[in-house]
Every structure is written in C-alpha cells, then in structure tokens.
Amino acid sequence: MTAAEGQSGTTGAREDERPALLRMRAITKTFPGVRALENVDLDVRPGEIHAVCGENGAGKSTLMKVVSGVHPHGSYEGEMLFDGEPVAFRDIRASERRGVVIIHQELALVPYLSLAENIFLGNENSHRGVISWNETMRRAGELLRRVGLPDPPRTRVADIGVGRQQLVEIAKALSKHVRLLVLDEPTAALNDEDSRNLLELIKQLRDEGITCILISHKLNEIRRVADRVTVLRDGRTIETLTVRENPGDEPQLSEERIIRGMVGRDLDQRFPSRSRYEGADAGELALRVTGWTVRHPIDQQRRVVEDASLTVRRGEIVGLAGLMGAGRTELAMSLFGRSYGRYEAGSVHVSGEEVTTRTVTDAVSHGIAYVTEDRKTYGLNLIDSINRNVSLPSLSSLARRGVVDAHAERRVAERFRASMNIKAPTVAEHVGRLSGGNQQKVVLSKWIHADPQILILDEPTRGIDVGAKFEIYTVIDQLAARGKAVLFISSELPELLGMCDRIYTMAAGRVTGEIDRADATQESLMRRMTVDRS
Structure with missing residues (x-):
C-alpha cells in the first residue's frame, strides 16, 4: 500500500492551504424508518474533481440532494458552507443562484420538447418576456458541440437515445454560470467511447476552474479523472483518499483500495465462478x-x-x-x-x-422475460410497493377465484427481499424510495418469480x-x-x-x-x- 492509499480522513496542514469551496459538517438526514445520512463530513476544494463513492444505499445521492437544495435546509441536521459562508438552500433555484448545478442520475428532460428548449427551460433567452429563438438555437448549438452531441438543436428529446439525453443534461448544466458541478452517475448510460469523451470534458471543466463532484460506481473512471475520493458506507463518511497529488499525475490509488473502503472488506473476485447446468436438456x-x-x-x-x-x-x-x-x-x-x-x-x-x-x-x-435498461420508465411502478411490483407479471399464480391473495403476495416479496438482499424496511416500501441497485433487484425479482x-x-x-x-x-x-x-x-x-x-x-x-x-x-x-x- 502506498502512502496515498493509506491516507484517510482530513489531510492536516496541507488541506488548510486550500480552503474548501464546499464544506459540510455533521450532515444527518432521516426518512421515515431510515437514517440515510449520519454525521457526514465532506470538504471539496476549488478547482478539483472530487469523487464520492459507496455501495448503493450508502447515501451518495441523498448527500448531493442536500448540497443542491433538493432536500431543503431544515429537512436535515448539520452545517453547510459555500465559499466560507454558511448557506441554507431552500430549493434548487437557490443553489443555482450560488453556482451549484446538479445533474441527477435519473434524467429530467421533457421528451416532446426540442434539445434547445430543454437546455434553456426555466432559463430562457428572452427580452421583455419574448423568447429569442435565434439566440436560443445558436447557444444550444454551441453547447451541444461542446459536449460532443451532433444532433441539431431542434431535435426532439424523444427521438434520441438515453445516452444522448445524458449529454443534453450536461449541456443544460453548462448553460448556467456554474461554479460547482455535481454529476450523479453521468456515464451510466454511455458507451465506452462517449464515456471517455465526457470524462475528458470534465477534466477540461476542471482546468477552466469549475469544481466538480463526481458520483460514479465505475472505479476506473474515478482513478482516471478524480483528484480525491470520499467513501461513504451505510450513510457515514468512512475516509477521504488522495487519488493524485496534481492534475495530470498518474493515479496513486488502486481500485482494490477503494473497494475495501466501500464494502469494508477485500473483494477478491469481480465475477462468480460459472456454475454449469447438468439437466437432461443441457445444450x-x-x-x-x-x-x-x-x-x-x-x-x-x-x-x-x-x-x-x-x-x-x-x-x-x-x-x-x-x-x-x-x-x-x-x-x-x-x-x-x-x-x-x-x-x-x-x-x-x-x-x-x-x-x-x-x-x-x-x-x-x-x-420470455425482458429486464429493461430503463427501469424507472418501463421496469417499475415507482409509486407502488415492492410486493406489488414483484407480483405484477404473475398475478394469476397468486390469485384465488380472480382475487389476489395479499398474504401470498407478501410472502413472495419477503422471500425475494431476503434472497436478493433488497435493502428496505418492509416490502410495503414504495419502490421509488429505494436506491438504484435495490430497484434493479426488484425488477429481477419480479421476472424470476414469473419463472x-x-x-x-x-x-x-x-x-x-x-x-x-x-x-x-x-x-x-x-x-x-x-x-x-x-x-x-x-x-x-x-x-x-x-x-x-x-x-x-x-x-x-x-x-x-x-x-x-x-x-x-x-x-x-x-x-x-x-x-x-x-
């Protein structure tokens, strides 16, 4: 283990040389039945790419929603300072006025509006209440080229794929006077080439003085672009590690070291040993x-x-x-x-x-069963419970004389909650409140139950x-x-x-x-x- 790999917590006098742009202290956020964050500390220096990682349910997205005002001041405990001043963001507009822009993992675009209209929605190019469409299209074209998206600004969002929609979200964020850009899994929907281009864009933004917080499960991406990484586990800050001393340096932190902080143990294998089917119809x-x-x-x-x-x-x-x-x-x-x-x-x-x-x-x-790539839109009913979602494709197997047996439905969901390790207080929990990984386990559970x-x-x-x-x-x-x-x-x-x-x-x-x-x-x-x- 290198010195950098063993570094955790704050870094003493060296850190004091560069005052934090964002400082969070003892942030605690509770939902009914769940403590999502508990005494979380985070320092983000100006002009750095600071990664935040952890297992699903560790509290990463919740913490970023506190930063951006999605979870308003008063709904959490603790203190947040921006540029050395205490801040109390009441909503996302308040955080954007200070230059904090968040791009959520789940896209927030209007499918039947154009790319240009989405980019400037709520931030229109207007004069005396009249939108300048020429200016809108011109600026949208510039932003789309900046993020590497070739589609014309008049293209509808509904007519492009999920990966390109993510790039529209990046362009939308760049249309604002951003000082701190928070990216929640920005490459999750992108292929390798587009991911590389986006990471290069993030590095370019850092070089231009824009501070970035990057949430990513792709540890190779963290090593590629991040300067430091803070690890969360079970809603708590575990450690902050230095990835590289200076931009452009080779990373000094191994993926294995990050994984150990995330899961609390070494993960010797990334993939299970393949088991073979020995049935009479094998092959x-x-x-x-x-x-x-x-x-x-x-x-x-x-x-x-x-x-x-x-x-x-x-x-x-x-x-x-x-x-x-x-x-x-x-x-x-x-x-x-x-x-x-x-x-x-x-x-x-x-x-x-x-x-x-x-x-x-x-x-x-x-x-035939199909587990969709877009679980939010096609895979789940987000406003219904785990047990209802699990039973949906196979209600007839749980019904008696056309009436669903609620007790049987609950037993099935409880079995999958245990076997799939779905982290939720009960199977009555709404799926929309679960982390992305746990939502994916619910999608798999419903189709496995359909056999x-x-x-x-x-x-x-x-x-x-x-x-x-x-x-x-x-x-x-x-x-x-x-x-x-x-x-x-x-x-x-x-x-x-x-x-x-x-x-x-x-x-x-x-x-x-x-x-x-x-x-x-x-x-x-x-x-x-x-x-x-x-």
Missing part, C-alpha cells in the same frame, strides 16, 4: 432468432435492426455487445412483444417451435456499485445453472467477458460476429463492434 436450443428486421418507429425508411440472427441454449449466458446506436436494445424490445419499432421480417423459435411474439402477453406466455425460460437482460447492472453487481452476477449465474437461457446486453466489455459463454457483436443494426468466451478479448470485440457494414 438444447431455447431461443433461435432468424432474419429479424425492424424499422425505426418514426423514420420508417431506416432499419434499426437488419437481418439479425442469434441463438441461446439452456444453461447458457450469451452476451450482446455493441456501441450506442448498434441496435441491441431495439432488438431486445422488438423481440419482447414488438415493444419497439415496426416489425418487418424474421422468426422466433422457442425450444424448437416457431412462436409469435406480437404482444408482451404473447412473449410472456412463451416464457421464464428465456431472460433478456438489458444493462442489468447499470448504475450499480461493485458489491451489488457481484450479487446480481451471482443471481444470473444461478439462473443459468437452473437451465434458464440468458441473453445478456451490456456496454461494459469486461462484464461480458467475465459472465458470458459466447458473445455476439452488433453494429448499425446488424449482427457482425460471434465469438466464444475463450477466444474473446476487448480488442477482438471492439473490432467486430466497429465493422463498417454499409
């Missing part, structure tokens, strides 16, 4: 997709999936890799009840028999910490060991290499390759993901 084809072609829902001249074919066997985990826009999610959603786009051609065979999946009900009846034969998992660990990732990996491995067929979509190539038996690659809507786990490397996958099939 039998569970899913075969042939010639699948789908057109864009709006621009029907464009094919988003073209002549895609793949297979998944019982007990097998098959990966699907591709850059943003490759067509992975479009393929998955269109297979699951034609939930995306306009079907043009192709067939689906389940256990050797051709089936029709025109609707979600059709897909579920044939044993499908084929699971399509679309970014199942997006926005989840390393400890929770391992738990979900273990669940996926156990499902395969029980003979389930798993199609695993991920933007993280190490995840695919660590979990999958075979990996398909996609580019521009087409399947461009298939490679066994033993032969796969990040380089070989990337070559296939960037094939020009035009």
Whole structure:
C-alpha cells in the first residue's frame, strides 16, 4: 500500500492551504424508518474533481440532494458552507443562484420538447418576456458541440437515445454560470467511447476552474479523472483518499483500495465462478432468432435492426455487445412483444417451435422475460410497493377465484427481499424510495418469480456499485445453472467477458460476429463492434 492509499480522513496542514469551496459538517438526514445520512463530513476544494463513492444505499445521492437544495435546509441536521459562508438552500433555484448545478442520475428532460428548449427551460433567452429563438438555437448549438452531441438543436428529446439525453443534461448544466458541478452517475448510460469523451470534458471543466463532484460506481473512471475520493458506507463518511497529488499525475490509488473502503472488506473476485447446468436438456436450443428486421418507429425508411440472427441454449449466458446506436436494445424490445419499432421480417423459435411474439402477453406466455435498461420508465411502478411490483407479471399464480391473495403476495416479496438482499424496511416500501441497485433487484425479482425460460437482460447492472453487481452476477449465474437461457446486453466489455459463454457483436443494426468466451478479448470485440457494414 502506498502512502496515498493509506491516507484517510482530513489531510492536516496541507488541506488548510486550500480552503474548501464546499464544506459540510455533521450532515444527518432521516426518512421515515431510515437514517440515510449520519454525521457526514465532506470538504471539496476549488478547482478539483472530487469523487464520492459507496455501495448503493450508502447515501451518495441523498448527500448531493442536500448540497443542491433538493432536500431543503431544515429537512436535515448539520452545517453547510459555500465559499466560507454558511448557506441554507431552500430549493434548487437557490443553489443555482450560488453556482451549484446538479445533474441527477435519473434524467429530467421533457421528451416532446426540442434539445434547445430543454437546455434553456426555466432559463430562457428572452427580452421583455419574448423568447429569442435565434439566440436560443445558436447557444444550444454551441453547447451541444461542446459536449460532443451532433444532433441539431431542434431535435426532439424523444427521438434520441438515453445516452444522448445524458449529454443534453450536461449541456443544460453548462448553460448556467456554474461554479460547482455535481454529476450523479453521468456515464451510466454511455458507451465506452462517449464515456471517455465526457470524462475528458470534465477534466477540461476542471482546468477552466469549475469544481466538480463526481458520483460514479465505475472505479476506473474515478482513478482516471478524480483528484480525491470520499467513501461513504451505510450513510457515514468512512475516509477521504488522495487519488493524485496534481492534475495530470498518474493515479496513486488502486481500485482494490477503494473497494475495501466501500464494502469494508477485500473483494477478491469481480465475477462468480460459472456454475454449469447438468439437466437432461443441457445444450438444447431455447431461443433461435432468424432474419429479424425492424424499422425505426418514426423514420420508417431506416432499419434499426437488419437481418439479425442469434441463438441461446439452456444453461447458457450469451452476451450482446455493441456501441450506442448498434441496435441491441431495439432488438431486445422488438423481440419482447414488438415493444419497439415496426416489425418487418424474421422468426422466433422457442425450444424448437416457431412462436409469435406480437404482444408482451404473447412473449410472456412463451416464457420470455425482458429486464429493461430503463427501469424507472418501463421496469417499475415507482409509486407502488415492492410486493406489488414483484407480483405484477404473475398475478394469476397468486390469485384465488380472480382475487389476489395479499398474504401470498407478501410472502413472495419477503422471500425475494431476503434472497436478493433488497435493502428496505418492509416490502410495503414504495419502490421509488429505494436506491438504484435495490430497484434493479426488484425488477429481477419480479421476472424470476414469473419463472421464464428465456431472460433478456438489458444493462442489468447499470448504475450499480461493485458489491451489488457481484450479487446480481451471482443471481444470473444461478439462473443459468437452473437451465434458464440468458441473453445478456451490456456496454461494459469486461462484464461480458467475465459472465458470458459466447458473445455476439452488433453494429448499425446488424449482427457482425460471434465469438466464444475463450477466444474473446476487448480488442477482438471492439473490432467486430466497429465493422463498417454499409
């Protein structure tokens, strides 16, 4: 362990040389039945990138909502100083007036407004109450180019993907006179190339004097850009560690050291050892997709999936890799009840028999389940309880004479709360109050309870910490060991290499390759993901 790796807490006289831009002392925040933060301390120096990390439920997002006024002064205990002055932000507008801008993990864009309208919503370019659209479009274009987004400012948010929407949020934040930029999982929805570009942008902002707080579960990103990192665990400050002494220096802090602070122990393996399915039908084809072609829902001249074919066997985990826009999610959603786009051609065979999946009900009846990448919009009812969410796809199995047995429903939810380690006071807790990792466990629980034969998992660990990732990996491995067929979509190539038996690659809507786990490397996958099939 280096000296930097052993450094924790405050750093003595050295820290006093650079007064904190933001100082938080003894911050305590309580929700009904849950103490989310307890005596948390945080110092952020001017002109630094300060990472905040911890497992899901550690209190990271709650702390940032205190910083930004989402949780107003008076709803928490403790003291907060900005530029050496006590501050009491009553709402998010009050924090923005001081130059504090937060970009939340969950996007807050209006889908049917343009990119330009979203960027300046509430901060319009107007004169005497009249919006200057020329100025709005001009400035929006500049901001979009700055974050590397090529779409015209008049493009609707609904017509671009989740990853590009995240870049719109970054542009929106930059439209304000920001001094402290808080980014909550900014790269969670981005592919590797876009993530690298965004991290370079964050470093550029630091060089321009903008202070950044970065919340990320991707420890390689923290090591790449952060100057210091504060670790939270169970709502408490554990330690603050120095990543690099000066911008541009190589990181002195290992991922293993950060993980030890996050989980309170060493995590020797990132992925579980693969278990094998030994059933009589091991190796039998569970899913075969042939010639699948789908057109864009709006621009029907464009094919988003073209002549895609793949297979998944019982007990097998098959990966699907591709850059943003490759067509992975479009393929998955269109297979699951034609939930995306306009079907043009192709067939689906389940256990050797051709089936029709025109609707979600059709897909579920044939044993197909889909865990969406967008759990907030499509995966969960956020204003309902854990037990209601878990039971939704399989209510008939819990009903007697058409009436759901509430006691049986609760027992099922309690079983999954224990087996999936869902952190919640009771199964009556609203899902919207859970952390992202625990919400993802609820999504998995509801489909596991439905007992499908084929699971399509679309970014199942997006926005989840390393400890929770391992738990979900273990669940996926156990499902395969029980003979389930798993199609695993991920933007993280190490995840695919660590979990999958075979990996398909996609580019521009087409399947461009298939490679066994033993032969796969990040380089070989990337070559296939960037094939020009035009």
